[in-house]
Amino acid sequence: MKQTYQEILLRRRTVLKWMSASGATFALPFIQSCSDGSDNIGAGNSSPPPHFFTTEQRATVEAIAGTIIPEDESAGAAGAGAVEYIDRYLAAFNPDTPDIFRGGPFSGREPYPDATTGAASGNFPENTFKQVLPMSRMQELAFRREFFGSGAIENGSINSPVIEDWPGLHHLYNEAITLLDRASGDAGVEKFSELSEEQQLAAFDQTDPRFRSAFLSHLAQGLFGAPEYGGNAELVAWRDYHYDGDSQPLGHTLYDSVTKTLYDRADAPNQTIDKDAFSDPMSDSVLQLVNAIALGQGGKRFF
Numbered sequence: 261m262k263q264t265y266q267e268i269l270l271r272r273r274t275v276l277k278w279m280s281a282s283g284a285t286f287a288l289p290f291i292q293s294c295s296d297g298s299d300n301i302g303a304g305n306s307s308p309p310p311h312f313f314t315t316e317q318r319a320t321v322e323a324i325a326g327t328i329i330p331e332d333e334s335a336g337a338a339g340a341g342a343v344e345y346i347d348r349y350l351a352a353f354n355p356d357t358p359d360i361f362r363g364g365p366f367s368g369r370e371p372y373p374d375a376t377t378g379a380a381s382g383n384f385p386e387n388t389f390k391q392v393l394p395m396s397r398m399q400e401l402a403f404r405r406e407f408f409g410s411g412a413i414e415n416g417s418i419n420s421p422v423i424e425d426w427p428g429l430h431h432l433y434n435e436a437i438t439l440l441d442r443a444s445g446d447a448g449v450e451k452f453s454e455l456s457e458e459q460q461l462a463a464f465d466q467t468d469p470r471f472r473s474a475f476l477s478h479l480a481q482g483l484f485g486a487p488e489y490g491g492n493a494e495l496v497a498w499r500d501y502h503y504d505g506d507s508q509p510l511g512h513t514l515y516d517s518v519t520k521t522l523y524d525r526a527d528a529p530n531q532t533i534d535k536d537a538f539s540d541p542m543s544d545s546v547l548q549l550v551n552a553i554a555l556g557q558g559g560k561r562f563f
Contacts, residue, residue, distance in 0.1 A: 312430070328476070335497050342479050358395060401413050407428055
């Protein structure tokens with residue numbers, strides 16, 4: 261029997277909690293692009309500046325994003341500002357220096373450990389996540405193809421007889437948004453957000469599968485990426501999904517050089533049970549999905 265989108269989304273939501281609570285890293289791609297966090301968009305901020313989308317396009321994208329990852333007891337796409345991340349990512353080539361890769365390894369949210377006790381010191385590193393890093397020539401070519409399509413770079417279509425040309429994220433998003441907006445017109449309403457959840461998901465299911473794959477990936481990035489990249493406003497997704505985020509340089513397991521012992525941070529234990537961690541049992545459907553993801557990436561069954 262074919263599963264409904266509602267059933268699939270329910271499984272996705274539970275898996276998001278399992279992934280973040282357990283520290284699992286499967287299926288979450290590398291995070292690129294976006295802001296320095298100074299004007300991060302999240303709950304309470306409803307007028308973001310334009311980047312790639314027009315105002316009307318962004319409203320449509322926010323509607324489908326909010327249906328796929330709704331607000332409930334934990335932050336959804338809207339509360340985390342996931343579409344702000346996507347909007348900025350797609351506009352990464354607008355600046356003279358493309359905003360794709362950011363620095364690190366520290367955000368300045370966690371202090372250095374005390375050299376003797378291992379406990380938190382009052383010394384914090386600089387937030388190097390704000391630094392935009394230059395790309396190599398090949399990296400820039402790869403991302404220009406990713407955003408603008410195979411035809412946007414020299415010899416980008418040279419392998420078209422054996423590998424289908426890539427249309428580019430800009431094309432896929434624009435085409436999908438046009439299709440989604442057409443669904444609202446066909447239903448006799450003015451805006452996509454006025455459609456029912458079932459109608460929105462049915463329209464989403466008619467978009468190019470390459471768009472659907474990219475969009476779901478971008479939503480995950482916007483939800484769980486560091487806020488300097490545009491999403492995860494005020495760390496709301498890390499908080500609600502019980503994920504500690506960038507915990508370095510302090511880390512979780514601390515070392516006392518006097519007693520020569522390792523011990524846990526009281527607020528984020530690593531060697532002992534965390535009573536505040538998400539601990540709902542994994543249902544059969546979630547277990548099947550976790551195994552499917554692992555096997556699809558060439559791994560082995562977990563259970």
